[in-house]
Amino acid sequence: MTESIPLGQNAPHRHVTWQVPDHITVIAEVGINHNGDIALAKQLIDIAVETGCDAVKFQKRTIHLVYAAEVLDAPRESPWGTTQRAQKEGLEFSREQYQEIDAYCRDRGIAWSASAWDIPSLDFIEEFDPPFHKVASAMLTHQAFIRAVASKGRVTLISTGMATFDIIDEVVDVFKAACTPFVLLHTVSTYPSPEADLNLSMIHTLQERYGVPVGYSGHEPSVSPSVVAAALGATVIERHITIDRSMYGSDQAASLEENGLRQLVNTIHKIPSMLGTGEKDWAPGEREVAGKLRYWESAGG
Numbered sequence: 001m002t003e004s005i006p007l008g009q010n011a012p013h014r015h016v017t018w019q020v021p022d023h024i025t026v027i028a029e030v031g032i033n034h035n036g037d038i039a040l041a042k043q044l045i046d047i048a049v050e051t052g053c054d055a056v057k058f059q060k061r062t063i064h065l066v067y068a069a070e071v072l073d074a075p076r077e078s079p080w081g082t083t084q085r086a087q088k089e090g091l092e093f094s095r096e097q098y099q100e101i102d103a104y105c106r107d108r109g110i111a112w113s114a115s116a117w118d119i120p121s122l123d124f125i126e127e128f129d130p131p132f133h134k135v136a137s138a139m140l141t142h143q144a145f146i147r148a149v150a151s152k153g154r155v156t157l158i159s160t161g162m163a164t165f166d167i168i169d170e171v172v173d174v175f176k177a178a179c180t181p182f183v184l185l186h187t188v189s190t191y192p193s194p195e196a197d198l199n200l201s202m203i204h205t206l207q208e209r210y211g212v213p214v215g216y217s218g219h220e221p222s223v224s225p226s227v228v229a230a231a232l233g234a235t236v237i238e239r240h241i242t243i244d245r246s247m248y249g250s251d252q253a254a255s256l257e258e259n260g261l262r263q264l265v266n267t268i269h270k271i272p273s274m275l276g277t278g279e280k281d282w283a284p285g286e287r288e289v290a291g292k293l294r295y296w297e298s299a300g301g
Contacts, residue, residue, distance in 0.1 A: 023269050024230050027157075027238040028053040028261065029217075031115075031251050032091045035079070041093075042104055044241055049108045051262040052269065056105065057134060057238070058114040060098075060121040063088045079248060095124075102128050119148050126152060135171070137161030137189045146171055150178035157236065158182050159217050160206070161189030172210055183236050184210060185217040186229070192254035193219045200225065203232045219254040221245065223264045230268045231275065237268060 028048035034041035041058075048056045063072065063085070072085035080090030093101070098114075105112040113130035116122035117139065125133070133149050137159040140146070149156055156175065160168055168184070175182045186202045198220065206214045215236030216229035226237050240255035256264060291298055 024234065024271060025055070025215075025236045026053045026265050026268060027055045027057055027236065029057050029238050029240040029255075031057070031059050031240055033240065033242045033247070033249055033251055033255060034058075034093075035247070035249060036090045036092070038093070038097050038100060040243065041097075041101060043243060045101075045104060045108060045110065045112075047241060047243075047258045047261065049110050051258065052265040053110070053261070055111040055113065055131070057112065058093070058101070059117065059136075060114045060125055061088070061092060061117040062120045063092065065118045065120065098124075098128065116145075116149075119145055122148055122152070130154065132157060135159065137163065137187050140167050140171055143170075143174075146174050147178075150175045150180045153178070153180050156180060156182045157185055157215065157217075157238070159185045159187040159189075160202075161187035161217075165209070168206075168210075172212075183213045183215050185215045185236065185238060186234070187217040188219065191219050191251060192221045195220055195222065195225055198225050200229050200232055203229060203234055207233060221254060221256070223256065223260050223267070226264055227267050227271070230271050237264075239264065 028044070028051075030041060030044045030048075034044060045056050067084065067088060072083065072088065074084045075082055076084045076087050078087035078090065080086040101112065111131045113132050113134060114121075114125045115134040115136045116125050117136065122133070122145070131154070133152060133154050133156045135146065135149055135156060135158045140158075140160070140163050158171060158175075172182075172184075184206050186200070186206060188197055188199065190197065198218075200216070203214050203216060206212075213235045214233065215238065216226060216234040217238040218226050218229070219240065226239060230237055239261065240251050241261055242249075242252050242255035242257060245252050245255060245257060
């Protein structure tokens, strides 16, 4: 397996606040599945903690920068009103709410960060001294944003959905020039993603092409593809989580509920020991079995 980068290992001028445990890292993507409800966000954090995840992640947008005025003024029925603006604003947490999330995660002993979708949101999340940043697939071609993230010097998870190699090459060049450590995440940007479209062999392709740690960010509603990704060498697994996949929200159907997340984490944490060293040797107990089954040897024949 490719060696994992500690997600708290920042550039030399920054303090190391958190490091990946000695197992494959699992990040619970809350995203916008909290539906603007801080109590629901805390419930999702609890699920991440109790199922053994290593970190939780949210999403942060400055609405008027990410969406054009005509988009925000367009009609859309939602729990918050009848326009796109009401829906988008309803999904955003305030500074006070993020302070509450920060305090709650510290109390529960789990790391957290958020995918920023614009530079002011990046600077906002930076104020909380996050252990890592995340570049969403949608942001890969926003060159000013990519440079801004790389300039922070923090380990960065970079999703690679909706991208050609030329696009990924440019992003990788920026991070290498900044000497900022990063993990590429193989991603298919459909919600939910059909399993036949996942192309998990890209994990090896990205490892070979870039020589860096590679993870997987999955949007399928099932558990098994993430397990396969981990067995193929993914050092980080990121999965959306939800209380109920039937809830309101565009990401709910592509998320794992608590039981699925627990199954995923438990299985992933077993993978390194199950894969072993790749060296042929007697497994514990095999000599005793051989003594019973190879009768001709024990009989001296």
